[in-house]
Each structure stands twice: as C-alpha cells, then as structure tokens.
Amino acid sequence: MDTIKNYVETLFLEFPNTQEVQRAKQEILTIMEDHYLALIDEGKSEHEAIGQVISEFGSIDELREELEFATREKEPENAIAEAEMYHYLTERKKDTRGLSLGISGCLLAVGVLIGLSISGAEMFGFLLFFIILAISVGIIIYYGMQFSKNGLVLNDRYVPVELNKEAQKLKQGYQKSFQISLVFGIGLCVLSISPIFLFQMFTYAEYGIPVMFFFLAIGVFLIIYGGVNYASFDKFIKEKYFIADEDALGPNAMQAKYGSSAQGKHLLTRIYWPIVTLIFLWFSFSSNEWGRSWLIFVFAGIFYTILEALFVKK
Template sequence: MTLAEKIIRLRKEQGWSQEELAHRLEVSRQAVSKWESMASVPDLDKILKLSQLFGVSTDYLLKDDAAEETGFAADDETPDRGRTVTMEEANAYLAQAAQSARRIALGVGLCILSPVPLIFLGALSEYGKAPIPEHAAGSVGVTILLLFIACAVALFVTEGFKLHRYEYLEKEPIALTYGVAGMVEAKKEQFAPVFKSAVVTGVTLCILSLVPLLLSAMGENEFLTACCAALLFLFAAAGVFLIVLRGIVWGSYARLLEEGDYTPENKAAEKRNEPFHAFYWCAVTALYLGLSFYSNAWHRTWIVWPVAAVLFAGLQALRNARKE
C-alpha cells in the first residue's frame, strides 16, 4: 500500500471526511485531497501528526511494504479482504461504466418520453387541430410508445450484460492493488463538481416541469394543457437523463472505494436481505395482478407500485435503524 492509500484507509476507519482530517491537522482540505491522490506528499511534521492521530508508526506510513498495524503493533496476519482488483481492472470498469451510463440514461429518457407522442397525437385528434381520426391517433401513439420502450429495454439488457462481469464489486468485499485507491480518489475528486452540477440541474428541471402544466390549467385552452402535459415529460426526461448519466459514473467510484451503499458491511447486509427483497416484490406483483383482474380497473391499480416503493424504502430505513 502507498502512503496515499494508507491515509485513505486510516481516515475511513476513523469515520472522518477529508475536511475533518484537514481540520485536525490544521491544513486545507485540498492538501489532504492531494495527499490521497498522490499529487503531493505531506511534510515530516504532518507525517508525525498523522501517526499520532491514527495511532500508527511513521515507519508504517512511509514504507510501502510495511505490514498493516493496529495501534503501534504490526499485524503479520492480515486477513484476506476479498477479491483483488488491479489497476487494469479498475480502469476497464470505470471506462465501461462511463460508456454504459450514456446508454442507460438514454434508455431511461426513452421510457419517460414514450407517452409524449400518444398525448400529443391524442390532443391533435380530440381538439380538431389536425385531420387525424381518434383511433388512428391512438394506434400510432401506442405504436411509438412501444417502440420507445423496446429500444430502452434493448439498451438496458445490452449494457447489463456488459456490466455483469463487474457484479462482484457490488456484492463481494474487494482489495485494491497498489495505487488503485489513489487513482480512483483523484478521479472522484475531479468528477465531484460535475456530479453535483448534474444533480442540481436535473432536480431543477424535474421541478420546473410542472410549471407549464400548472399555468395552462389556469386557462380554458384544453389543447394547450395537453401540450403542456407532454412538455412535462420532456423536462422530466432531460432532468432524469442528467442524474442517471452522472450518477452511474459516481456510483462506479463508490463501488471501487467501497463507500456509501458498497461498504463491506452493507454488502453483507444486502446479501442477507436478498430473500426478503425477492419475496416482497413478488408479493407486490401478485397483489397488483390480483386487484387488477378482480376489479378490471387497470387505470387505477397502478397506484400499487408507488405505494409499494415508498413502503419498501420505509421498511429498509426501519431495518437500518434497528441495526444501529
């Protein structure tokens, strides 16, 4: 392990952010970021402070081949952390994640946009804006909707196969080889402003998507209201596209660094919870189909899915709270 990787590991073991470590060392966060990305090396005074803060020897920090320590005593029997990820594997995964992100985001956007032609053609026919019979408008609209969905599913399946070889990053503990953690930290630090900007822009577009529809509802032009409903999907698709595009790349860094949802503890918990997740969604599907066939109210029973999603998130939060 390099000095950069040791600083990252020891900092995370203490549960400190880069800002917290910088405050304790009386340096800037940028300085800590440069140490962890191997852009610079802390001076001797800071190395002494690091050894005191983390409870390790300076030899451990400075020697790349030093054994891992707990306190000042070296531990010669370091447990196997899991599957080893080399620099080549990490770079290949990051490149594939960036490539797949564009196509998956496009697929999500197509799913959101799929009702737009149906809404617009239906409005043209219903309000006499174009000489299109109502049944023809519906047929063409549904056909385009299904084409959009089919293209999206093809993109999801194709990219899913490409990313399947890296599935172990989500489910198994991993051990990064020399220099990988520093490289990923540097790329993550560089990408952070792009990710934050995409999330802010995406959320803003999703919120603003409601504005035209609300304004049009104040008038009596029903055709304009229908067009604004279609515009809502356009804004939402653009916002979600940005969030998914950058979010997948951001998630690839978290997987390699085992942060957030991908810590060894969370991976183990997720593996234990897999049977519950499978049972829950099978039960929800059975409930949805049962209610729909019994009532024949397919236009209303879709509400089962958002309710189930919120309930699922609540159950997850409750399980996590009980563990803590």
C-alpha cells in the same frame, strides 16, 4: 499531554488502520510522552516541553516509507490493478448511459402518446408509443445485465491503498460534473410542470403535458447518469475489498467487514429470511389474518438491520 496525542493522531491520518500502523503509533506516542515527562521533571513549563518534544521528533517521511513498504509487502496477490479500475469505470459509464437512456425513453414514449393523441392521431400515437417503449425496455434489460456483469471480474479482490487514493482523486474531479447534472436534472423535473401553465395562457394547456414528459425525460437522465457515475468511485474507496453486489459479499469482503463475526453473519444471511417466511405462512394460515400478517416482514426488516449492525467489525 492531549496536544501530543492529537499531534500523533494527525501524523497517522494518511495511513491505513492496520496492526503495524497502530503499533508504530503507540510506540511513538509512548516515546514522546516519556520525553515530555522528563522535560517537566527538569523544570520546563508545559508549553516549552510540548514544543521541544514536537520539534525534536523531526520528519515522518522515513516512517512513512517503512509503513507503506510493509503495507505493499502484505497486499494479496489478487489486488486490483489501476488499469482494471479505469476499465471498470469506463464500462460502468457506458452501462449507466444506456440505463439512463432506457428509463428516459419510457417517459418520452408516454409524452409522444399523449401529444399525438391530443393532435387526433391516436393510432399513430399508440404505434410510436409501443415502438419507443419496446426499444427502451430492451435497452434497460441489455445494459442492466451488463451493469451486473461489469464488476464480477473484480469481485472480492483487494483494493490497494494507492488505488483507493486514485479513486478519491477521480471522485473529487468528477464532483463538479455531478453537481451540475444533479442541479439541472432536479431543476428540469421541478420546472416540468411549467409548460402546462405556459400553454394554458393560450388556452392549449393539454399541449403542455407532452412537453412536461420531455423535460422529465431529460431531468431523469441527468440525475441517474450523474448519480450512478459519482457513486461508482465508492467501490474503490469505502471498502478494502471490491463488492460487486452488496447483497452477496465475497469471503474476503465478509471477513474485512465483519471480522470474527463473518461466519455468524453468513449464517444469519442464509437462514433469517427463510425462517421469517415460515413464520409468516404459519401465522397467516393459522390465524387467517392475511390483511395484517404482512407486517411481519416490516418488523423483520427492522430487526434484521439491528442484528446486522451487531455483526459489523468495530
């Protein structure tokens, strides 16, 4: 009997976990189990009965078409189109490249300052340091704002099953690039200390420090760029509704994630931390234990995680 159950579970792995799918799965399982018991009563062995039940079941193609059609019929009108997903991923890649360059530029600025200071050009080093730093911070601010705005037009909109599958294919195709960028990025960060030892062999160890920051800048760029781009596909894979900001779920995403507990989770989000802050201020002023009262936020964070898990839709 377990073999039949496992067979039916395998057949339905590709379908979304909806009420229609669960109902169809239960009906098929009931029919197959009844047929199996009838064959056993006829004197068939367990293996013969299981083999005959599975062989007589036939193809699931017709059922697949019916279920996929039913799913398409019930998709919300604001479903995300494939072109919108590709546009989002393209813009996200541009913004990620800008953020990565900005962060790497800050590291490079430090390396330039140290390198020129060692060479005796301290003032010129400070000048270049502030110029590169200002440009890098400006890039971070600009692309950071673009990064936040990029997903707003898709926020709380339905992710169709076909789009989910396409995103999974894209993520799988990008996996090799992600692994390469991660390996080389971490490798450069680990090996960034080696120039110091290399220059020390020629009694110029201090000249290895700016080279170290150059290695770090490249390594950090590769790690951030590859990691963020790889995670971008999850926006269309992990949830039924697109979530632009994990800390501010839309009504549809909230309902899909927390089900009937969505209103309770929304209320918890709005009142929990203000109450914790009031408790912190009351305890700190009344006891004058400012050195220890900050622990309230630590325990509150742990307790919030536990409460949030209780609201998640099972």
